[in-house]
Amino acid sequence: xxxxxxxxxxxxxxxxxxxxxxxxxxxxxxxxxxxxxxxxxxxxxxxxxxxxxxxxxxxxxxxxxxxxxxxxxxxxxxxxxxxxxxxxxxxxxxxxxxxxxxxxxxxxxxxxxxxxxxxxxxxxxxxxxxxxxxxxxxxxxxxxxxxxxxxx
Amino acid sequence: xxxxxxxxxxxxxxxxxxxxxxxxxxxxxxxxxxxxxxxxxxxxxxxxxxxxxxxxxxxxxxxxxxxxxxxxxxxxxxxxxxxxxxxxxxxxxxxxxxxxxxxxxxxxxxxxxxxxxxxxxxxxxxxxxxxxxxxxxxxxxxxxxxxxxxxxxxxxxxxxxxxxxxxxxxxxxxxxxxxxxxxxxxxxxxxxxxxxxxxxxxxxxxxxxxxxxxxxxxxxxxxxxxxxxxxxxxxxxxxxxxxxxxxxxxxxxxxxxxxxxxxxxxxxxxxxxxxxxxxxxxxxxxxxxxxxxxxxxxxxxxxxxxxxxxxxxxxxxxxxxxxxxxxxxxxxxxxxxxxxxxxxxxxxxxxxxxxxxxxxxxxxxxxxxxxxxxxxxxxxxxxxxxxxxxxxxxxxxxxxxxxxxxxxxxx
Numbered sequence: 001x002x003x004x005x006x007x008x009x010x011x012x013x014x015x016x017x018x019x020x021x022x023x024x025x026x027x028x029x030x031x032x033x034x035x036x037x038x039x040x041x042x043x044x045x046x047x048x049x050x051x052x053x054x055x056x057x058x059x060x061x062x063x064x065x066x067x068x069x070x071x072x073x074x075x076x077x078x079x080x081x082x083x084x085x086x087x088x089x090x091x092x093x094x095x096x097x098x099x100x101x102x103x104x105x106x107x108x109x110x111x112x113x114x115x116x117x118x119x120x121x122x123x124x125x126x127x128x129x130x131x132x133x134x135x136x137x138x139x140x141x142x143x144x145x146x147x148x149x150x151x152x
Numbered sequence: 153x154x155x156x157x158x159x160x161x162x163x164x165x166x167x168x169x170x171x172x173x174x175x176x177x178x179x180x181x182x183x184x185x186x187x188x189x190x191x192x193x194x195x196x197x198x199x200x201x202x203x204x205x206x207x208x209x210x211x212x213x214x215x216x217x218x219x220x221x222x223x224x225x226x227x228x229x230x231x232x233x234x235x236x237x238x239x240x241x242x243x244x245x246x247x248x249x250x251x252x253x254x255x256x257x258x259x260x261x262x263x264x265x266x267x268x269x270x271x272x273x274x275x276x277x278x279x280x281x282x283x284x285x286x287x288x289x290x291x292x293x294x295x296x297x298x299x300x301x302x303x304x305x306x307x308x309x310x311x312x313x314x315x316x317x318x319x320x321x322x323x324x325x326x327x328x329x330x331x332x333x334x335x336x337x338x339x340x341x342x343x344x345x346x347x348x349x350x351x352x353x354x355x356x357x358x359x360x361x362x363x364x365x366x367x368x369x370x371x372x373x374x375x376x377x378x379x380x381x382x383x384x385x386x387x388x389x390x391x392x393x394x395x396x397x398x399x400x401x402x403x404x405x406x407x408x409x410x411x412x413x414x415x416x417x418x419x420x421x422x423x424x425x426x427x428x429x430x431x432x433x434x435x436x437x438x439x440x441x442x443x444x445x446x447x448x449x450x451x452x453x454x455x456x457x458x459x460x461x462x463x464x465x466x467x468x469x470x471x472x473x474x475x476x477x478x479x480x481x482x483x484x485x486x487x488x489x490x491x492x493x494x495x496x497x498x499x500x501x502x503x504x505x506x507x508x509x510x511x512x513x514x515x516x517x518x519x520x521x522x523x524x525x526x527x528x529x530x531x532x533x534x535x536x537x538x539x540x541x542x543x544x545x546x547x548x549x550x551x552x553x554x555x556x557x558x559x560x561x562x563x
Contacts, residue, residue: 131502
């Protein structure tokens with residue numbers, strides 16, 4: 001197994017897809033936005049809670065980890081749809097191109113270097129088209145949610 | 153003379169098996185998606201392109217005649233592989249199983265079916281043997297009916313009896329599930345269809361490459377299959393059909409090569425099979441498929457089938473011993489071939505697939521173009537390991553060791 005992939009799995013995917021990273025009880029709430037990948041059953045739900053948003057990923061470990069990270073970021077930046085949309089687009093760019101240098105900047109005043117590095121580690125999925133969408137689903141959902149909120 | 157099955161020698165004929173993936177030697181268990189190609193098939197395709205790359209039919213020069221002879225020879229070999237009798241049937245080259253089914257759907261079913269008629273399918277079908285019939289039903293007013301499955305997605309004689317009735321005009325059924333490897337009782341299906349006067353199409357995408365086939369014994373009216381699942385190239389396949397049906401069917405596509413006489417306002421059609429092969433065909437593909445058919449016949453379809461059965465029994469027993477493995481399609485290896493589908497408790501199939509990939513093991517994960525079957529099992533996808541003539545027990549051992557590691561790490 002390549003060192004980079006192993007590091008990605010153990011340091012990012014396993015850590016953030018673990019049950020203790022779960023976004024918490026959402027049974028009493030209705031998601032305001034849902035995005036699914038019918039080809040594998042992955043599903044991302046966005047919960048708009050006024051002051052923050054929570055993102056729940058269901059399905060494979062990469063989908064769950066990606067959603068969990070998005071929730072953690074939203075906790076840090078608050079329910080700021082512009083910032084969240086910016087981060088979502090940056091992540092989609094990283095996942096699409098594998099480039100981290102030319103990607104839209106992750107707002108460094110809100111995301112610490114450890115988290116930024118973690119986000120950049122997803123760039124290796126650009127070369128794995130079979131798994132890219134597992135991570136992208138969260139950011140696509142977040143970007144769609146931001147657009148919907150924007151257009152109201 | 154009893155031939156021994158020399159898997160090592162066979163493996164030596166497949167160049168891809170010498171490749172490394174993610175730094176590990178390749179274990180290829182995705183044969184239901186596509187099979188690997190032996191050197192002689194690659195050479196046959198290459199020779200056509202390098203040495204006699206001319207268009208077929210009507211060329212009066214040697215280059216074209218050589219291409220025509222090779223193309224016709226390919227058709228003969230494909231017919232021989234499936235035991236087709238020239239006097240009553242024909243084989244048409246298509247792009248693959250999907251197109252073969254679409255030929256029947258659009259050139260036959262659309263013209264003969266109407267309201268009140270029933271098309272009988274099963275929920276285990278690949279989407280390519282399901283979606284065309286939904287379209288035919290929508291356009292003709294015919295109704296879709298399904299043969300019920302039991303818990304393990306098998307079909308009982310009683311279910312066949314219930315589904316196929318007086319209104320049935322067509323039964324379209326897989327010869328072997330691409331998800332579970334289950335081989336439905338085609339003999340019972342054909343017998344019941346005959347009783348009610350219905351036609352039978354067999355989706356042979358998986359079946360033909362893994363079993364000795366005699367269309368005369370099966371008794372089906374149509375058999376659709378692909379070159380790339382049987383050691384041939386992609387983009388080529390075949391439709392076997394009874395000659396009487398092909399005679400009454402209109403062409404599927406129109407243009408060059410499928411015509412007899414063309415006027416400004418009217419055209420008559422060429423004879424079968426050209427009537428169904430409009431335009432310049434995939435000549436190199438057909439030659440490759442013909443060579444693949446000869447390779448399989450020389451290797452021996454009985455021997456291939458026995459070898460795969462041994463692998464299926466072996467892997468099923470190994471997986472059965474693991475309490476954290478859920479297998480799909482039942483434990484009855486008598487009616488299954490070459491495929492095992494499963495999940496590990498608490499681990500998504502894509503995660504298993506990616507981990508196996510890191511060890512050079514290629515499996516397929518997801519719904520395998522069979523969403524209704526996934527719904528039957530109540531899951532979104534499985535890990536599918538599918539075997540072919542070049543796979544070995546040693547590869548399965550390596551696969552099992554890796555699975556145990558996957559479970560330790562990911563669960």
